[in-house]
Amino acid sequence: MDNKLIYACVSVIGSMILGSAAFAQHGPDWPDWAYGQLEPLGPDSRTAPPCPDGSRPIDCAYQGNPVPDDGIKHSLPDTDRTFTRNEAYANFGPADWYPGDHPQMPDIVAHGKESAGVRACALCHYPNGQGKMENGHVAGLTEGYFLQQLEAFAAGNRRSADIRKANTNEMAMIAASLSDAERREIAAYYSSIPLRKMIRVVESDQAPQVRTTTNGLMLPVEGAPPMELGMRVIEVPENPDRTEMSRDPRDTWVTYAPVGSLAAGEALVAGGGGIACGACHGPELRGLGDFPSIVGRTASYTMRQLWDFKQGTRQSAVMAPIVAALSAEDMMYISVYLASLDPGGGGAEIEGVE
Numbered sequence: 001m002d003n004k005l006i007y008a009c010v011s012v013i014g015s016m017i018l019g020s021a022a023f024a025q026h027g028p029d030w031p032d033w034a035y036g037q038l039e040p041l042g043p044d045s046r047t048a049p050p051c052p053d054g055s056r057p058i059d060c061a062y063q064g065n066p067v068p069d070d071g072i073k074h075s076l077p078d079t080d081r082t083f084t085r086n087e088a089y090a091n092f093g094p095a096d097w098y099p100g101d102h103p104q105m106p107d108i109v110a111h112g113k114e115s116a117g118v119r120a121c122a123l124c125h126y127p128n129g130q131g132k133m134e135n136g137h138v139a140g141l142t143e144g145y146f147l148q149q150l151e152a153f154a155a156g157n158r159r160s161a162d163i164r165k166a167n168t169n170e171m172a173m174i175a176a177s178l179s180d181a182e183r184r185e186i187a188a189y190y191s192s193i194p195l196r197k198m199i200r201v202v203e204s205d206q207a208p209q210v211r212t213t214t215n216g217l218m219l220p221v222e223g224a225p226p227m228e229l230g231m232r233v234i235e236v237p238e239n240p241d242r243t244e245m246s247r248d249p250r251d252t253w254v255t256y257a258p259v260g261s262l263a264a265g266e267a268l269v270a271g272g273g274g275i276a277c278g279a280c281h282g283p284e285l286r287g288l289g290d291f292p293s294i295v296g297r298t299a300s301y302t303m304r305q306l307w308d309f310k311q312g313t314r315q316s317a318v319m320a321p322i323v324a325a326l327s328a329e330d331m332m333y334i335s336v337y338l339a340s341l342d343p344g345g346g347g348a349e350i351e352g353v354e
């Protein structure tokens, strides 16, 4: 058997075992919302597909069906640039709406590495590193932490606990395909850009009705009445059209959370969960040495990390005992509170909390 075939077999058997185990584990407290899901995992759920060339032991992200370019140029405020939907979504050269918002991108950030199937970092994380709820926020991290994470993805120590979350697998595949020099160049680039404030928390019993895209972006259903929120969080872009059509890197987020989340989260972060998070993440939680900043990220992103630490699919000897003491509800409150805080990189024009 050649290597490709062995990998393909390992991958199929692996996902069968992982599939049934993970299916059995999903208790009623599983935070589906954080993984971009509106329904619990079930027998008909769509799970991560194998990579098209079958050559890697890691599954891939869902590839949307090609959409014909409609030729309609979209625009955004404060820029002369215009892009069609497909230009904004180009895998190996997505839109750069605001070149003045960031230093010159390294080629791999702007274009990826097509020969290795590595899509541009700027596609998912944007040229400015602000990122989205369904991927991650890579501005405002130190070079050291950034490199550690690429290593963890590449080594298989950072996977999603939810087998439906395919783009985390693609992130692992991407990290494994980068040379050391490429990793260092990208880490230096993104760590030079501060994370801007981009989240408005709304405590409420209700949230807009949403639909979710294949990779887990939630968008309001136009004209639909609000829905009961329940014990979960629903996060949507402030300007859904701009984010969906144009991948607007300046768009911000609205985080709908159960009433009382912010106060509960604040108490837990201050030490009510056993240990004060600031002991390692810094007094303002904006990071301390290579302990990462944990504020101003979407609640969906933060919740996934805490839940993945708890399930052990994101391995960290330091965070594991901390999350062991936290329930899913605690983690939700913490994620909402952290999302409401200012990461310190400007963008203060949006109100933090409503």
Ligand code: HEC
Residues within 6 Å of the ligand: 061, 108, 109, 118, 119, 120, 121, 122, 123, 124, 125, 134, 135, 136, 137, 138, 141, 146, 149, 150, 159, 160, 167, 168, 170, 171, 174, 178, 186, 301, 304, 305
């Ligand atoms: C297909 C979309 C996609 C592309 C392209 C992509 N990423 Fe990611 N990245 C993700 C996702 C998804 C996550 C978060 C995974 C999770 O929450 O489970 C992530 C997370 C990260 C993180 C961790 C951030 C943190 O706070 O720990 C780093 C670092 C990162 N990506 C770097 C890169 C680099 C460098 C590139 C380009 C070479 C890149 N990504 C391209 C989807 C992508």
Ligand code: HEC
Residues within 6 Å of the ligand: 148, 152, 268, 269, 273, 275, 276, 277, 278, 279, 280, 281, 291, 292, 293, 294, 302, 305, 306, 315, 316, 318, 319, 322, 334
């Ligand atoms: C003893 C030190 C320590 C304490 C206390 C601590 N953390 Fe962490 N935290 C870490 C380290 C180290 C990492 C990086 C883990 C890794 O290697 O992936 C981390 C990572 C994280 C991440 C992932 C960040 C990202 O960008 O993906 C989150 C979220 C987080 N911690 C939240 C918390 C919260 C909430 C608390 C308090 C309840 C807390 N931490 C307390 C050390 C700590």
